[in-house]
Amino acid sequence: MSGITDFDTLRRAMAENSEEPEGPARNARAEQLLAEAEKLNIPLAVVEALGHQLKVYNYSSEKAKMFVPFARLLRMWDERPEDFDEYEVHSLHWVFKWMSSGMLDQPHIPLASVEKWLGEMEHRYRLAGHSERAVRSAEFSVAAHIGDVPRAERAYAAWLAADRDAMADCHACELHGQGWWQAERGRDAEALELWEPVLEGEFTCAHEPHTVLASSLTPLLRLGRLDEARAHHLRGFRLVRSMESMRGAYADHVEFCALSGNEARGLELLAERPAYFTDDGQPRSKMEFMAVVALLMDRLTELGLGERPVPGPGDRAWNAAELAAHAREEALALAARFDERNGTAHVSERARARMAQRPVVERLPLGVRAARAAAPAPVAPPVAVTADEPDLPRLLSEARWRSDTLQPNAVEAWAAVSRAAEGVELDARDRAEMADHRAMDLGPEGVELFERAAELYAEAGDPGESLAARARAAYVCALAGDVEEALTAVAEPYDTVLALYAEDGTGVRQTASVVMARARILMRRVHEAEEPAADTLLSDAEAAVREVLALVEGRTGDDVRLAARVAEAQAMLAELATRTGDLEGAAELFAWAATGFVEAGLPWFAVEYEARLAGLAHHLGDIAEAERALRAALDHGGPHLEATGRAQLYLQLAEVVGGRGLSEEAAEHALEAAHWADEAGEGPTLGAWARHQLGGFLLRQGRWAEAAEVLESALPDLSAETHGDGAVVQTKWWLGDCLSELGEHHAAAERRLQAAEIARHWPEQHDHATLAHLAAESLGAAGLPAEADRAYARAGDLWRSLGNVHGLVRSLRARAWLALRTDEESDGARELMAGAVRECEEALGAAEADEEARLRLVAELGHTHRQFGDLLARSVTEDAEDDSIRAVLEEALAQVAEAIVVFASLGDDALHARTGAELAAGWLAADLSRPAEAAARARAVLGAYGGDDEDGADETAQARRAEAEQMLQLMEEQLEEQED
Numbered sequence: 001m002s003g004i005t006d007f008d009t010l011r012r013a014m015a016e017n018s019e020e021p022e023g024p025a026r027n028a029r030a031e032q033l034l035a036e037a038e039k040l041n042i043p044l045a046v047v048e049a050l051g052h053q054l055k056v057y058n059y060s061s062e063k064a065k066m067f068v069p070f071a072r073l074l075r076m077w078d079e080r081p082e083d084f085d086e087y088e089v090h091s092l093h094w095v096f097k098w099m100s101s102g103m104l105d106q107p108h109i110p111l112a113s114v115e116k117w118l119g120e121m122e123h124r125y126r127l128a129g130h131s132e133r134a135v136r137s138a139e140f141s142v143a144a145h146i147g148d149v150p151r152a153e154r155a156y157a158a159w160l161a162a163d164r165d166a167m168a169d170c171h172a173c174e175l176h177g178q179g180w181w182q183a184e185r186g187r188d189a190e191a192l193e194l195w196e197p198v199l200e201g202e203f204t205c206a207h208e209p210h211t212v213l214a215s216s217l218t219p220l221l222r223l224g225r226l227d228e229a230r231a232h233h234l235r236g237f238r239l240v241r242s243m244e245s246m247r248g249a250y251a252d253h254v255e256f257c258a259l260s261g262n263e264a265r266g267l268e269l270l271a272e273r274p275a276y277f278t279d280d281g282q283p284r285s286k287m288e289f290m291a292v293v294a295l296l297m298d299r300l301t302e303l304g305l306g307e308r309p310v311p312g313p314g315d316r317a318w319n320a321a322e323l324a325a326h327a328r329e330e331a332l333a334l335a336a337r338f339d340e341r342n343g344t345a346h347v348s349e350r351a352r353a354r355m356a357q358r359p360v361v362e363r364l365p366l367g368v369r370a371a372r373a374a375a376p377a378p379v380a381p382p383v384a385v386t387a388d389e390p391d392l393p394r395l396l397s398e399a400r401w402r403s404d405t406l407q408p409n410a411v412e413a414w415a416a417v418s419r420a421a422e423g424v425e426l427d428a429r430d431r432a433e434m435a436d437h438r439a440m441d442l443g444p445e446g447v448e449l450f451e452r453a454a455e456l457y458a459e460a461g462d463p464g465e466s467l468a469a470r471a472r473a474a475y476v477c478a479l480a481g482d483v484e485e486a487l488t489a490v491a492e493p494y495d496t497v498l499a500l501y502a503e504d505g506t507g508v509r510q511t512a513s514v515v516m517a518r519a520r521i522l523m524r525r526v527h528e529a530e531e532p533a534a535d536t537l538l539s540d541a542e543a544a545v546r547e548v549l550a551l552v553e554g555r556t557g558d559d560v561r562l563a564a565r566v567a568e569a570q571a572m573l574a575e576l577a578t579r580t581g582d583l584e585g586a587a588e589l590f591a592w593a594a595t596g597f598v599e600a601g602l603p604w605f606a607v608e609y610e611a612r613l614a615g616l617a618h619h620l621g622d623i624a625e626a627e628r629a630l631r632a633a634l635d636h637g638g639p640h641l642e643a644t645g646r647a648q649l650y651l652q653l654a655e656v657v658g659g660r661g662l663s664e665e666a667a668e669h670a671l672e673a674a675h676w677a678d679e680a681g682e683g684p685t686l687g688a689w690a691r692h693q694l695g696g697f698l699l700r701q702g703r704w705a706e707a708a709e710v711l712e713s714a715l716p717d718l719s720a721e722t723h724g725d726g727a728v729v730q731t732k733w734w735l736g737d738c739l740s741e742l743g744e745h746h747a748a749a750e751r752r753l754q755a756a757e758i759a760r761h762w763p764e765q766h767d768h769a770t771l772a773h774l775a776a777e778s779l780g781a782a783g784l785p786a787e788a789d790r791a792y793a794r795a796g797d798l799w800r801s802l803g804n805v806h807g808l809v810r811s812l813r814a815r816a817w818l819a820l821r822t823d824e825e826s827d828g829a830r831e832l833m834a835g836a837v838r839e840c841e842e843a844l845g846a847a848e849a850d851e852e853a854r855l856r857l858v859a860e861l862g863h864t865h866r867q868f869g870d871l872l873a874r875s876v877t878e879d880a881e882d883d884s885i886r887a888v889l890e891e892a893l894a895q896v897a898e899a900i901v902v903f904a905s906l907g908d909d910a911l912h913a914r915t916g917a918e919l920a921a922g923w924l925a926a927d928l929s930r931p932a933e934a935a936a937r938a939r940a941v942l943g944a945y946g947g948d949d950e951d952g953a954d955e956t957a958q959a960r961r962a963e964a965e966q967m968l969q970l971m972e973e974q975l976e977e978q979e980d
Contacts, residue, residue, distance in 0.1 A: 004036035007045050014052045022060050022244040030056045034069075043083035047076065051091050058098050059206075059245045061279040066102050070095060093128055093167060096121045100138040104145055105284040107337035114142060125167060133162035137169065137177065144181065145338075147346025156181060172198045172208035180215055188219035199232075207246070210239040214252035221259055221360040229256065230366055235705040237269070238742075247276050247285040251292045255354070258296040261363030263303070265370040266296045270311045277313035287334035287347075290327045291354045297324030299359065328355060365675030367694050367706075368713035369683055392420050396430065403437065405560045406602055408640050411441045432456030436469055444480035447473045464506025467493040471517035478524040486521045494518050512552050512565050519544035523572055526579065538576055545572045560600050567596030571609050578616070587616040587625075594632070603636035607645065610636065614652060627656050643680035647673045651690050654697070663700040670694035688717035692731050699734050708738040720758075729755045733771060740778055749778035753791075769798035769807060776814065785818045792818070805843040806860055812836035813867055826875040833868045840864055859910060862902035866917050869895035873924060886928065893924040915941045915960045922967050931978070935971035938964040 004010050013033055020026045030053040037049035050073045057066045077084060077092055084092065103109045103117055122135045136159040143152035160178070168174065175198050182191035197203050198212045213236025220229035237253045240246040250273060257266030270276075276289050300308060300320040312318030312326070331351050338347040395417045402410035414437035421434070436453040439446030450473035457466035470493045478486035493514050501511040522541040529537055548569045556562040574589030590613040594606040610633035617626035630653040637645065650673035658666030670693045677687030691714035698707035711731050718728050732755035739748035756771035776791035792811045799807030816832035823829055840861035844854065872892035876885050896917050903914035922937035941964035945957050 004033070004040070007040060007042055010037055010040065010045055010049065014048065017056070018052070021242060022056075024060070024062065026056050027053075027060055027062055027065070043076070043080065044085060044088070047073065047084055047088050050076075051088060051095070054095055054098070058095075058102070059243075060281070061244050061247070061275070062281040063102055063245070064106055064281050066095075066098060070099055090166065093125065093130065096124065097134055097138060097167075097169070101141060104142060105282055107283055107334070107341045109341070111146070111341055111343065118142065130167045131163045131165040133159060133164060134167040134169065136162055137174070140181075141177075144184070145347070146342040147344045147349075152181070170203065170205045170208075172203035172205045172212070175203065176208060176212045176215065179212065183215065183219050188223050191219055192216060192223070192225075207243075210236060210243070210246060211249045214240065214246075214249035217252055217256040218259065218360075221256070221364075226361065226364050229260070230364060231703065231706055234366065234368070234709040235703075238705045238709055241272070244275075245282075247273075247279070247282065248288050250276065251285070251289040254289075254296060255292040255357075258292065258299050259357060259360045261359060261361060262366060262370060263296060263300055265366060265368070267310055268370065270296075274311065274313070283334055284338070287331050287338070287351060288354075290331040290334070291351045294324050294327035294331055294355045295357060297321070297327060298355070300324075331355065363675075365671050367671045367674050367691060367710045369687065369691065369717065370678070392417070392424060395420050399437075400433070403433070406564055406605070408604065411437050414438065415441070428456045428460040429462070432460055432462075432465070432469075436472075439469075439472070439476075444476045447476055450476070462506075462510075464497060464500060464510030467497045467500070467506075468510050468513035468517070471497075471514040475517045475520050475524075478521045481528075483521065483525045483528060487518075487525070490514075490518045490521055508551065508555050509559065509561055512548060512562060515544070515551055516548050516565055516568070519548050519569070519572065523575065526576070538579060542573065542576050545569050545576070560602065563596060563600035564602055564605065567593045567600065567602075567605070570596060571612075574609070574612070583616055583620055587613055587620065587622075590616065591629075594629075594636075598636065604638065604640040607633045607637040607641060607649075611645075611649060611652070614656070618652075618656060623656060623660060627653065627660075630656060643676045644682060644686070647676035647680060647682065647686050647690065650676065651686070651693065654690075654693055658693070658697055663697045667694055667697035667701070670697055684717040685722055688714050689723055689727070692718060692723070692727055695731065695738075696734055699738060702741075704738045704741040708735060708742065711735040711738065725758050729758050729767065729771075732758075733774075736771075736774060736778065740774075740781070745778045745782035749775050749782055749784075749787075752778055765798055765802060766804075769795050769802060769804070772798060773807065773811060776811070780814070780818060785822050789815055789818050805839060805857060809836045809839050809860055809864060812839065813864060816867075816871055820871055820875060826871075829871055829875065833864070833871055836864045837861070837868060855906060855909075858902060858906060859913070862899045862906070862910065862913060862917075865895050865899035865902060866913075866920065869893065869899065869917075869920065869924070889924055889928055893921055893928065896921040896924060911944060912956045912960070915944050915964075918944075919960065919963055919967065922964075922971075926967070926971065926974075931971040931974040935968055935975065938968035938971065942968070 004013060010033065013036075014030075017026055017029045017033065020029070030049075034046070034049040034053055037045040050069045053069045054066055054073070057063060057069070073092060073095075077089075081089075100114070100117060100121060103114045118135070118138055121138060122132065125132065125135055136155050140152055140155035140159055143149075143155050156178075169177075175194050179191040179194040182188075182194060195212045195216055198209045199216070201209070213232045216232050217229055217236075220226070220232065233253060233256050236249070240249045240253070250269070254266050254269050257263060257269065270293065276286075277293075280286065297310065297320045300306065300310070301324055306319065306321035306324075308320050310318050310320050310323050312323045318326075332348060335348040335351040339345050395413070399410065399413035399417050401407070402413045414434055417430075418434050418438065421430075426434075432453050435449050435456060439449035439453060442449065450469050454466040454469035454473070457463075457469055471490050474486045474489035474493070477489060497506060497511050497514040500506045501508070519541070522537075522544045526537050526541050546569075548565055552562050552565045552569075556566060570589050571593035574586045574593060577583070577586035577589060590609045594609045594613065597603060597606040597609070610629045614626045614629035614633070617623075617629060630649055634641070634646070634649050634653070637649070641649075650669045654666045654669035654673060657669060670690050673690035674687050674694055677683055677685075677690055680686070691710050695707045695711035695714060698710060711734055715728075715731055715735070718731055720728055732751045736748045736751035736755065739745070739751060752771050752775035756768055756775055759765075759768040759771055762768065772791055772795035776788045776795055779785075779788035779791055792815045796808050796811035796815070799805075799811060812832050813836050816829045816836065819829035819832055820826055840857060844857050844861065869892040872888055872895060876888050899917045900914055900921060903910040903917060906914075918937045918941050922934040922941075925931075925933040925937065941960055945961055
C-alpha cells in the first residue's frame with residue numbers, strides 16, 4: 001500500500017475508507033492510513049487520521065480499540081491545541097460521548113473510572129462552553145445501566161431540560177434513547193409516541209431509524225399492533241443486515257422472531273451472522289445477542305425440536321437444546337461480570353427476564369419465505385375415548401349424528417367407534433356402518449369394504465342402504481378411472497332401487513343416494529371426455545342430475561342429507577352449463593347451490609361452489625359478486641377449510657381487491673395467502689406466487705423496504721416452468737424499482753438487467769426496451785457512466801425498432817447528460833442532444849400520428865429544446881474565455897427560447913413547462929448582462945398566472961410566481977444601478 005504522498009491524498013483515502021462496509025478490513029485500512037499520516041510530518045494529518053480511526057472502531061465490533069487512539073488524541077490536544085482546526089476541535093469533544101458509552105460496554109473498566117470519566121467530560125464541556133445536555137445524557141446511560149432508577153430519572157429530566165447545542169446527539173439518537181427508557185419502564189405507548197418522528201423519517205442519521213425500528217418490535221407486539229411490528233421487522237432488518245456494529249439491534253430482530261412464532265426465520269437470521277456468536281469487542285451487545293439466542297433455542301426445545309440442528313459458534317455442530325444451554329451460560333457469565341463491576345444485580349436480572357419471555361402471538365405471518373419450525377399440533381379427535389371403559393353407545397350415537405347431518409369428522413368419529421368396539425360383538429347394522437365409513441375414508445381403495453357393507457346392510461334388513469353402498473362402490477371405481485365399469489356396476493343397483501322405492505320397499509334417502517351416485521359417475525364421464533364433450537354425454541349427465549332433483553325436491557323437510565342432494569345437483573347443472581358456454585347460467589346455479597348448503601346448515605360445503613362462482617363472476621366482469629363470493633367462502637369454510645384452500649381463496653381475493661385499487665387491503669389478503677401456503681407446505685409454488693403479489697401491493701403503497709424483502713424472498717422459488725417467465729420478470733422489475741427508491745442503485749441495475757435479459761427473448765419488445773432504459777438509469781445513479789451509456793444505447797436501438805420516438809429521444813437525452821459528465825469538450829453531449837431534437841422534428845414531419853400523438857411529440861420537442869439549453873449552460877467551465885462563455889450562453893438561451901415557442905403552441909396544457917422555460921431564459925439573460933430582457937421574462941411569468949387566485953394556485957404556480965418576483969426585483973435593482 002501507499003500512494004499517500006500528501007495531505008489531500010490522505011484525506012481522499014480516508015473518505016473512500018469511510019464508504020467501505022463496517023468491519024475488520026475497514027479498521028485495518030484506518031490503521032494503515034494513520035501510519036501513512038505520521039510520515040507526512042503534518043500534525044493535523046495525524047489528528048484527522050486518529051479521528052478517522054476512532055470513527056471506524058466505534059462503528060464496528062472492535063469498539064474496545066477506541067480508547068488508545070483517543071487517549072493519544074486527547075494528549076495532543078492538551079499539549080498543542082493549535083494543531084487542531086475548528087472541525088477537529090468539535091470532533092474531539094464529540095468523541096467524549098463515545099468514550100463514555102464505550103467504557104460502560106466494557107466490564108473490565110471499573111465503575112469508578114467510568115464515573116471519573118463522566119466528571120472529566122463535564123469539566124471539559126464546561127471549559128469549551130458547551131451545554132450539559134450531552135453530559136446528563138451520558139449520566140443517564142450510566143444510571144440506567146446499573147439499575148439506579150432514581151438517579152436515572154433525575155438525569156433523564158436534566159437531559160431534557162438542558163439546552164440543545166452542537167454537542168447534543170442528533171434528534172434521532174436522542175429520541176431513541178428517550179423512547180428506550182419509556183419502554184424499559186413499561187410505558188410502551190409513550191415510547192412509540194417519542195419514536196414516531198424517527199419512524200416517519202423526520203429525523204434520521206447513520207444508525208437511525210435502524211435502532212428505533214429494532215427497539216420498537218417488542219413494544220408493538222405487547223401493544224397488539226401486529227401489522228406495524230411486521231412492517232418494522234421487514235424494514236428494519238434490511239437496514240441492519242449488513243452493519244457489523246449493530247449486533248444489539250440485530251438481537252432485537254431475533255427476539256421478535258422468537259416472540260411472534262417465527263422461529264424458523266430467527267434461525268435464518270442467526271445463520272447470516274455467525275461472527276456474532278464469538279465477537280468479543282462489544283461484551284454488552286454479545287450478552288444481549290446470546291440472551292436472545294437462548295430465548296429462541298428454548299422456544300424450539302419447547303416445541304419438541306431440541307434435537308434440531310441449528311447455527312452456532314465455531315465449527316462444531318449444535319442442536320437447539322445444546323445451544324440453549326451454551327447461550328444461557330454465556331449471557332449470564334457476561335451479565336455477572338457487569339454486575340460485579342457495577343455492584344448490583346441489575347444486568348443479570350434483565351438478562352434472565354429477557355430469556356424468560358413468552359411468545360406474544362402464536363404466529364405472526366411476515367410474508368417472507370420461512371417454513372414453520374414445528375408442524376401444527378394435530379387436531380384432537382372429535383370424541384374422547386378412554387382406554388379403560390370406552391363408552392361405545394355414546395360413540396355410536398355421536399358418529400351416527402355426524403353422519404346423518406353431514407358434520408365434519410364423521411369418518412373420524414366412526415374410526416373412534418371401531419377402536420372402542422375391538423373385541424365387542426356388534427349387530428350387523430353397526431358393523432355395516434363401520435365398514436361403510438371406513439370405505440369412505442379409503443376412497444378408490446375402499447371398493448371391497450363397500451361391498452362388505454352392502455352385505456351387512458342386507459343382513460340387517462335394509463336393502464335400500466345395501467344398494468346405496470354398492471352404488472358408492474361403483475362411484476369410487478369411476479374415481480379410479482374406470483368410468484365405463486362403474487356405469488355397468490351402478491346399473492343394477494339403480495334399476496333395483498327404483499323398483500323397490502316404487503313398492504315402498506325403501507326410503508327416498510336411500511333411493512336418492514343411488515340415483516346421485518349414478519349422476520356423479522355420468523358427470524365423471526363428462527370430465528374425462530375430450531373437450532368439447534359430446535352432446536350425448538352432456539345430455540345423459542343432465543338427465544341424471546335432473547332425476548335427482550325430481551326425486552328429492554319438495555321432499556327434503558328437515559332432512560339435511562336430502563337438502564344437500566338438491567344443492568349438489570344444482571352445482572352439477574352449473575358445471576354442465578360451463579361446458580356449454582352458458583357462463584351466466586352457471587354462475588346463477590353455483591349461487592343457488594352455495595345458498596342451498598348454507599340454508600341446510602352445511603356452510604363448509606358451500607365453499608367449493610362459492611370459489612367457482614367467484615371465478616366465473618370475475619371472468620364476466622362482475623367484480624362485486626366475485627368479491628362477495630370469496631369473502632363468503634372464507635367465512636363459510638371457517639376452521640374446516642384446509643390450508644391450501646384458504647391460501648387459494650385469499651390469493652383470489654387479493655387479486656380482486658387489488659384490481660379495484662385497494663392495495664392496502666389486497667396486501668393483507670396476499671399476506672394471508674402466503675402464510676397459509678407455507679402452512680400447507682406449498683411455499684415454493686403457491687406461496688411464491690402469493691409473495692410476488694404481496695410485493696407488488698406493498699410497492700404500490702410506497703413501502704419500498706418491505707416490498708423488497710418480500711420480493712427477494714419470492715425470487716428463489718419463482719420459476720418460468722411453474723409460474724411463467726412473466727412473473728419472474730415482473731418480480732425482478734418490481735424489485736429493481738424498490739431498490740432504486742431505497743438508493744441501492746447497483747442492486748437495482750442488476751435486477752433490471754436480469755429482467756431485461758429474459759424479456760429479450762419475447763416476441764414483443766416493449767418490456768425489453770423499458771427494462772434496458774431503467775437499468776441504464778440505475779447504472780448512471782450508481783456512478784457507472786460508461787455502462788449506463790451502453791444500456792441507454794441498447795434501449796435506444798430497441799425504441800427505434802419499435803417506432804417509439806419518445807423512448808428514443810429520452811435515451812438520447814440521457815446519454816447526452818452522461819456524456820457531459822465524462823466529455824471535457826462536451827462535443828459528444830451536444831451531438832446527442834442535437835440528435836434528440838432531430839428525431840422529434842422528423843417524427844413531426846412525418847405527420848402520420850393522430851392529433852393526440854402529435855401533441856405529445858410537440859411537448860417532447862419542447863422538453864428536448866429546454867434540456868438542450870440547460871445542458872449547454874452547464875457545459876460552461878470556469879476557466880473558459882469570456883467570449884467563449886458568452887457564445888455558449890447565447891446558444892443555450894436560443895434553445896430555451898425555442899422551447900418557449902414550442903410550449904406556447906400547446907396553450908394552457910403546457911403552462912408550467914412554458915413558465916419554467918421563461919424563468920430559465922430569464923436567468924440566462926441575466927448572466928448575459930441583459931437585465932431588461934430578464935425582467936420582461938419575469939413579467940411574462942407573472943402575467944401567465946395573473947388571473948389565478950393566488951391562494952388556490954397549485955404548488956408549481958406558487959413557486960413560479962415566487963421565483964419570478966425574485967428575478968424581477970433583482971433585475972429592477974440592476975436597471976436602477978445602470979441608470980444611476
